[in-house]
Amino acid sequence: MKSVSPLKLGLARAVGRLSRSSGRGGGTSLPGKVLLRMQADAIAALAADLRDGAVVISATNGKTTTASLLSSILERGELHPVHNHAGANMAGGIATALLDASHDGRVDGDIGLFEVDEAWTQTIVDEIQPRVIVLANLFRDQLDRYGELETLADGWQRMIAGLPATTSVVLNADDPLLAGIAGGRANTVFFGIEDDRYAEPVPRHAADSKFCRRCGSALVYSAVQLGHLGKYACPNCDFARPQPSIAARSISMNGMRGSSIEIVTPTGSFRTEVPIPGLYNVYNAVAAAAAAHALEISPGAISAGLASAKAVFGRVETIEIKGHNVALLLIKNPTGANEVLRTITAGDGQFDLWLALNDNIADGRDVSWIWDADFEMLTDQVRFVTCSGTRAEEMALRLAYAGIERERIRVDRDIENSFDTSVGGSIRGGSPLYALPTYTALLELRGAISRRGDAPTYWEQAKK
Amino acid sequence: MSDKRAASAETTLRVCALYPSRMNIYADRGNLMVLQQRCARHGFGFQLTAVDDGDSIDPDAHDLYYIGGGQDNDQIQIADDMRKTKRDSLATAAESGKVILAVCGGYQLLGEYYELDDRRIDGLGIVDLRTVREPGPRLIGNVTIEVSVDGRTRTLAGFENHGGRTYLDGDCQPLGRVVSGFGNNGKDGFEGVRRKNVFGTYLHGPLLPKNVWFADHLLKLALNFADDLPPLDDRLEDLAHQSALRASQKSHGLKSRLAKRVGAS
Numbered sequence: 226m227k228s229v230s231p232l233k234l235g236l237a238r239a240v241g242r243l244s245r246s247s248g249r250g251g252g253t254s255l256p257g258k259v260l261l262r263m264q265a266d267a268i269a270a271l272a273a274d275l276r277d278g279a280v281v282i283s284a285t286n287g288k289t290t291t292a293s294l295l296s297s298i299l300e301r302g303e304l305h306p307v308h309n310h311a312g313a314n315m316a317g318g319i320a321t322a323l324l325d326a327s328h329d330g331r332v333d334g335d336i337g338l339f340e341v342d343e344a345w346t347q348t349i350v351d352e353i354q355p356r357v358i359v360l361a362n363l364f365r366d367q368l369d370r371y372g373e374l375e376t377l378a379d380g381w382q383r384m385i386a387g388l389p390a391t392t393s394v395v396l397n398a399d400d401p402l403l404a405g406i407a408g409g410r411a412n413t414v415f416f417g418i419e420d421d422r423y424a425e426p427v428p429r430h431a432a433d434s435k436f437c438r439r440c441g442s443a444l445v446y447s448a449v450q451l452g453h454l455g456k457y458a459c460p461n462c463d464f465a466r467p468q469p470s471i472a473a474r475s476i477s478m479n480g481m482r483g484s485s486i487e488i489v490t491p492t493g494s495f496r497t498e499v500p501i502p503g504l505y506n507v508y509n510a511v512a513a514a515a516a517a518h519a520l521e522i523s524p525g526a527i528s529a530g531l532a533s534a535k536a537v538f539g540r541v542e543t544i545e546i547k548g549h550n551v552a553l554l555l556i557k558n559p560t561g562a563n564e565v566l567r568t569i570t571a572g573d574g575q576f577d578l579w580l581a582l583n584d585n586i587a588d589g590r591d592v593s594w595i596w597d598a599d600f601e602m603l604t605d606q607v608r609f610v611t612c613s614g615t616r617a618e619e620m621a622l623r624l625a626y627a628g629i630e631r632e633r634i635r636v637d638r639d640i641e642n643s644f645d646t647s648v649g650g651s652i653r654g655g656s657p658l659y660a661l662p663t664y665t666a667l668l669e670l671r672g673a674i675s676r677r678g679d680a681p682t683y684w685e686q687a688k689k
Numbered sequence: 690m691s692d693k694r695a696a697s698a699e700t701t702l703r704v705c706a707l708y709p710s711r712m713n714i715y716a717d718r719g720n721l722m723v724l725q726q727r728c729a730r731h732g733f734g735f736q737l738t739a740v741d742d743g744d745s746i747d748p749d750a751h752d753l754y755y756i757g758g759g760q761d762n763d764q765i766q767i768a769d770d771m772r773k774t775k776r777d778s779l780a781t782a783a784e785s786g787k788v789i790l791a792v793c794g795g796y797q798l799l800g801e802y803y804e805l806d807d808r809r810i811d812g813l814g815i816v817d818l819r820t821v822r823e824p825g826p827r828l829i830g831n832v833t834i835e836v837s838v839d840g841r842t843r844t845l846a847g848f849e850n851h852g853g854r855t856y857l858d859g860d861c862q863p864l865g866r867v868v869s870g871f872g873n874n875g876k877d878g879f880e881g882v883r884r885k886n887v888f889g890t891y892l893h894g895p896l897l898p899k900n901v902w903f904a905d906h907l908l909k910l911a912l913n914f915a916d917d918l919p920p921l922d923d924r925l926e927d928l929a930h931q932s933a934l935r936a937s938q939k940s941h942g943l944k945s946r947l948a949k950r951v952g953a954s
């Protein structure tokens with residue numbers, strides 16, 4: 226059996242301590258990278274210790290939240306997960322999670338829980354040979370990094386074809402890009418949303434993959450939940466949405482507090498609370514429930530785990546600044562941004578907005594996507610908006626084109642300064658404030674806030 | 690085309706967007722939004738016609754044709770339909786001086802052919818260029834080019850992301866000279882193509898929001914105006930242009946610093 230020597234583990238760990246104490250970051254992937262440099266098969270060797278195997282979760286949107294929800298469910302099911310909860314989701318991050326969990330030459334945990342970057346899924350799956358793979362959605366995201374959606378879907382299809390029959394594949398029935406990639410494979414579980422109450426009649430502009438992957442015809446939708454997810458069928462061939470065996474029914478959305486849903490499974494249905502807002506988080510909850518079902522976790526534990534889950538850092542979070550609540554919601558691609566915009570505009574009132582658009586590698590260097598997101602939803606409700614980040618001016622122009630009066634738009638590239646000004650303005654105006662940063666802008670904002678003692682740093686929080 | 694004219698209240702820009710629901714991968718909607726809103730701010734009417742699979746085109750019914758970029762699978766199907774149902778009309782429109790703006794995949798489709806993996810896909814053949822595969826990575830990043838317009842040098846800033854390398858043949862002129870980024874093929878320092886009023890470019894990003902002067906230039910050509918359009922309050926537009934320029938200088942500066950360091954060691 227493969228193993229990793231204590232010396233290598235110790236060296237890699239020392240690198241992590243150095244990196245953390247230097248304050249340059251969370252050290253969430255560097256120690257693992259060092260370990261992999263010393264031993265290329267370290268992930269496979271360490272993961273072999275996990276008694277109950279591992280779950281791999283990949284998607285364009287929601288993988289961090291889905292993994293976090295599943296983590297909560299696993300704890301209720303008395304399975305202690307080894308989880309890359311800080312969101313470092315390439316090989317280095319996964320190796321770091323395993324390294325952090327190893328003590329005295331043993332990995333301390335029952336089951337691996339890894340969110341994996343879309344482009345790294347094949348590599349990690351080869352190493353870990355997971356029991357369950359969740360592939361939850363593919364949306365347009367960072368095209369400069371990932372290439373095109375079809376290419377990713379083709380890659381996943383090849384990956385599934387190479388899996389042993391014992392691996393459960395969990396797929397989103399509502400995503401026409403993914404629903405067909407397992408062919409007629411046994412041991413495939415579909416999840417989806419059955420309730421059309423919050424659905425829209427036609428896909429929004431940002432929707433991809435409105436065409437049949439088999440024959441190229443335009444798909445016909447009877448309901449669109451979000452992006453290109455929904456109930457679809459090809460008018461030209463027999464490709465259609467598979468019937469999901471794990472599904473959300475009778476959804477009731479309760480604003481920023483979250484939603485209440487009924488989850489149907491082959492072993493019983495139950496009502497549960499999803500403590501994070503938006504229909505996109507209903508998908509994340511059902512995906513986590515489907516993975517848990519594939520792991521044979523009881524409906525009771527699934528329900529309790531979902532209800533007790535906390536919002537993952539920054540995905541949706543309310544922070545208190547000077548006694549004023551600010552809701553923080555990550556935006557990173559058109560469909561994700563649209564869902565955030567739908568969520569914050571669900572009420573009728575006016576609000577202030579702070580939007581930060583960065584173009585670092587982790588954000589995607591290409592900021593074109595802002596023209597595909599429907600910022601038009603904001604037009605009637607924005608009192609003042611501040612645009613920040615490295616590409617602040619381009620964000621501001623996008624909002625002007627969305628119909629927000631130019632006098633209401635401020636531009637300030639400095640994240641901390643502009644945020645302070647926004648908070649001050651919203652307090653004086655008695656207006657709620659939503660903060661919508663891209664990934665690295667979120668980290669920067671979080672860093673600034675935590676230096677001033679308003680909130681814990683993200684890796685401290687992730688480690689609990 | 691008939692004699693140049695002056696702007697008037699009756700002016701309407703008639704835009705024809707080709708396959709807008711498929712050829713839109715890099716936020717091509719932004720380019721159409723800019724055309725529409727600039728028309729409104731200049732006091733012109735705006736008419737948008739979408740043409741899709743099987744639709745024919747009346748070359749006299751539109752002033753400006755827009756072709757965006759799509760995913761590979763979509764582009765293969767579209768190339769076929771375009772040649773069958775639209776090629777002749779587009780060629781006639783191009784010959785008569787109509788504006789065609791083709792971005793990214795749309796740009797590749799203007800040429801004789803483009804290569805995709807081991808296939809060769811025939812394009813419209815209305816501009817003398819071809820796009821081939823060469824060893825090497827995709828050409829991705831912020832890009833700035835210099836364009837000569839009516840005797841003035843202006844800049845276009847955007848983002849490029851293409852695997853193919855495009856080479857111009859015959860009397861085809863490039864749209865501009867690369868200041869930073871890769872351009873047509875990463876070798877000859879040229880970007881895009883211009884033939885009559887047919888413009889092709891790899892700059893998405895999207896192109897027109899970041900470069901509204903170019904949008905106005907296209908309006909002038911499409912509407913056959915004698916004079917430049919009057920300036921608008923473009924403070925925010927200018928800031929966005931500067932932001933895109935800065936991004937491309939930043940990546941360019943970093944690359945040349947790295948090259949120096951490598952050279953010195």
Ligand SMILES: [Zn+2]
Pocket residue numbers: 437438439440441442459460461462463464
């Ligand atoms: Zn079909």
